[in-house]
Amino acid sequence: MKNLLIFTLVMLCLNATAQISPDLIRKKIDAVQKIMIPYCKSELATVDTTNNNPDVRKVVTLSSYKKYIDQYFTYLAYNRGSLPTGSSAALELTNNSTLLNFSLAKKIESKQPEGPLSIFTGGVKANISDGISQLFSGNNLSTGTTVFGNFAFLPARTKYRKNVKVEVSRWVNGEKVTRTNPYQDMRRDRQLNATQFCEYVSTEYVNKYNALVNRWEEVKSKLRYLSSGDDTVQLNKMKDEIEKELSDAGLVKQPATKLAAAMKKEYEEKKYDLETENDAWIWVHFQWFSGGVTYTRQSYSTYDENRSLAERLNDENFDEVGFNITAQWFTQKFREYGLFGSTYFNIAYEPRATNNFIVLKNKDITSVILRSPSPADTVYSFQTSQKARNTTGKTYRSGWQHKISSTFTAMLGEKQQTGINLRGEWIPSDIVSPVYNAHIGALLRFVNNNYDPSDKNSSAKLNLEFFIEFNDMSDVGGSGKSVWQNKLIGVSTTVPFNKIFFK
Amino acid sequence: MAKKQVKTKKRIVLIYKPQGGSHKLKALLREEYFVEEKRPDGKFRRIPQNAGPYATQAEADEVARDYSRQHPDVEVRVVAEL
Numbered sequence: 001m002k003n004l005l006i007f008t009l010v011m012l013c014l015n016a017t018a019q020i021s022p023d024l025i026r027k028k029i030d031a032v033q034k035i036m037i038p039y040c041k042s043e044l045a046t047v048d049t050t051n052n053n054p055d056v057r058k059v060v061t062l063s064s065y066k067k068y069i070d071q072y073f074t075y076l077a078y079n080r081g082s083l084p085t086g087s088s089a090a091l092e093l094t095n096n097s098t099l100l101n102f103s104l105a106k107k108i109e110s111k112q113p114e115g116p117l118s119i120f121t122g123g124v125k126a127n128i129s130d131g132i133s134q135l136f137s138g139n140n141l142s143t144g145t146t147v148f149g150n151f152a153f154l155p156a157r158t159k160y161r162k163n164v165k166v167e168v169s170r171w172v173n174g175e176k177v178t179r180t181n182p183y184q185d186m187r188r189d190r191q192l193n194a195t196q197f198c199e200y201v202s203t204e205y206v207n208k209y210n211a212l213v214n215r216w217e218e219v220k221s222k223l224r225y226l227s228s229g230d231d232t233v234q235l236n237k238m239k240d241e242i243e244k245e246l247s248d249a250g251l252v253k254q255p256a257t258k259l260a261a262a263m264k265k266e267y268e269e270k271k272y273d274l275e276t277e278n279d280a281w282i283w284v285h286f287q288w289f290s291g292g293v294t295y296t297r298q299s300y301s302t303y304d305e306n307r308s309l310a311e312r313l314n315d316e317n318f319d320e321v322g323f324n325i326t327a328q329w330f331t332q333k334f335r336e337y338g339l340f341g342s343t344y345f346n347i348a349y350e351p352r353a354t355n356n357f358i359v360l361k362n363k364d365i366t367s368v369i370l371r372s373p374s375p376a377d378t379v380y381s382f383q384t385s386q387k388a389r390n391t392t393g394k395t396y397r398s399g400w401q402h403k404i405s406s407t408f409t410a411m412l413g414e415k416q417q418t419g420i421n422l423r424g425e426w427i428p429s430d431i432v433s434p435v436y437n438a439h440i441g442a443l444l445r446f447v448n449n450n451y452d453p454s455d456k457n458s459s460a461k462l463n464l465e466f467f468i469e470f471n472d473m474s475d476v477g478g479s480g481k482s483v484w485q486n487k488l489i490g491v492s493t494t495v496p497f498n499k500i501f502f503k
Numbered sequence: 504m505a506k507k508q509v510k511t512k513k514r515i516v517l518i519y520k521p522q523g524g525s526h527k528l529k530a531l532l533r534e535e536y537f538v539e540e541k542r543p544d545g546k547f548r549r550i551p552q553n554a555g556p557y558a559t560q561a562e563a564d565e566v567a568r569d570y571s572r573q574h575p576d577v578e579v580r581v582v583a584e585l
Binding site for chain 1: 532582
């Protein structure tokens with residue numbers, strides 16, 4: 001019985017249609033107007049082509065500017081290799097294991113308009129075996145597991161200053177060139193857009209929906225007091241259509257504030273497109289900071305031949321804590337490209353707790369055990385191979401390592417199909433000699449022919465980097481090889497190059 | 504007996520405090536205009552007087568107009584940096 005009652009109630013709720021209240025709708029229309037008229041007044045003043053008030057942003061209005069900076073910064077912050085990667089989860093296949101890379105991100109913007117913009121990210125990288133990742137073993141993180149926290153920070157000063165350059169007028173022989181002036185065209189279109197929108201809000205919207213409500217009342221009254229010749233089917237159909245139209249406009253269920261917000265949003269989206277997608281823009285430039293903290297439980301094997309046979313090969317653990325802070329600059333040109341169409345530059349400082357064994361190179365250590373039966377007619381050899389760091393004659397020391405690095409990436413010219421990528425690292429520390437690394441890469445962008453074979457003008461691009469890398473040029477790892485012998489020549493398809501320059 | 508009210512203190516950890524107030528925002532939000540001329544190499548550079556920034560386009564336009572009058576056949580433009 002009880003179940004039947006609940007079922008009936010649920011069915012009633014599902015079938016229920018909102019009641020139309022003409023007075024309520026009229027009040028709602030008035031309320032929407034009360035919100036929109038001051039907004040329109042302010043908008044019309046802002047986009048007025050004769051507005052000369054220096055305290056009002058006119059080239060790109062404040063709402064569009066904030067949206068643009070927010071989107072661009074988020075894009076930059078999420079896609080750069082050295083930066084937070086956003087809320088995401090990925091499985092990365094490495095040589096002999098699968099790595100889970102999970103991170104959560106939160107964007108924080110001050111309520112004060114003059115505040116900065118920050119993105120915080122935290123996450124974990126852990127090995128997965130048989131679909132399970134054991135994050136902790138006992139009180140410690142499992143070996144190979146990394147916990148990290150990152151931030152990207154756009155200070156208020158750089159958020160509002162010198163990020164965008166726009167040409168607003170051109171002059172020859174004392175005359176203004178009006179034939180082609182994208183900025184002037186944009187101002188005209190923007191003003192027209194605002195005028196049309198405000199006209200609609202103040203007159204058309206009110207007239208249209210008030211007329212609909214009046215019509216609904218009329219039809220309803222006709223249905224109540226039917227006279228001969230009235231087509232009830234037709235009248236009911238008409239009533240349903242009006243109700244649907246009122247409902248679609250949100251006037252039945254949604255509050256006036258929500259309706260006004262939706263109207264503003266629609267208008268501002270169009271204004272945003274007009275202001276940001278025009279040929280007057282010369283470049284966009286960003287300077288920001290990022291940084292973070294990482295903690296990794298490192299494990300490695302050591303080989304020390306001065307020890308007793310049973311202790312020569314040892315498994316060791318080390319809690320590696322690292323910090324990093326990076327200053328970054330990015331410029332993208334939209335015209336007047338010159339040699340570099342887009343450039344990215346950073347300087348980073350990364351202190352890290354480490355020891356002098358971790359920096360040594362892993363080598364294959366082969367143990368051979370000889371066995372001969374008695375009488376000794378045959379000798380059997382048993383071989384095992386293991387990767388380990390040769391620590392023979394070295395004393396264990398731990399301390400801080402400081403990495404100072406810089407990266408410069410540029411895409412060339414207008415087409416930006418080729419580019420260069422340079423990176424240099426200097427890693428001094430108290431425990432080992434300084435380590436020097438260098439990376440020189442050529443970036444090439446190709447059309448991705450796997451994207452859609454039927455589409456010859458595929459917009460999908462595949463970015464490749466052909467690089468030569470000189471790691472550990474002072475041979476701190478003790479490989480015994482020269483800088484040239486230690487070089488690495490390769491091809492890379494990994495980020496940061498596929499998204500950073502937005503192609 | 505009335506219950507004794509325990510006052511809780513709100514603890515806020517302030518990581519970053521924007522300096523200044525609305526006056527700073529106003530200063531930040533002002534668009535700045537500069538005047539540039541096209542050099543023979545095709546690149547635009549600020550006019551040698553290095554005039555600017557100007558607070559309004561009208562002011563910058565006036566400087567650009569005068570400069571282009573004094574330098575016939577030289578393209579002069581006004582740019583906004585924001």
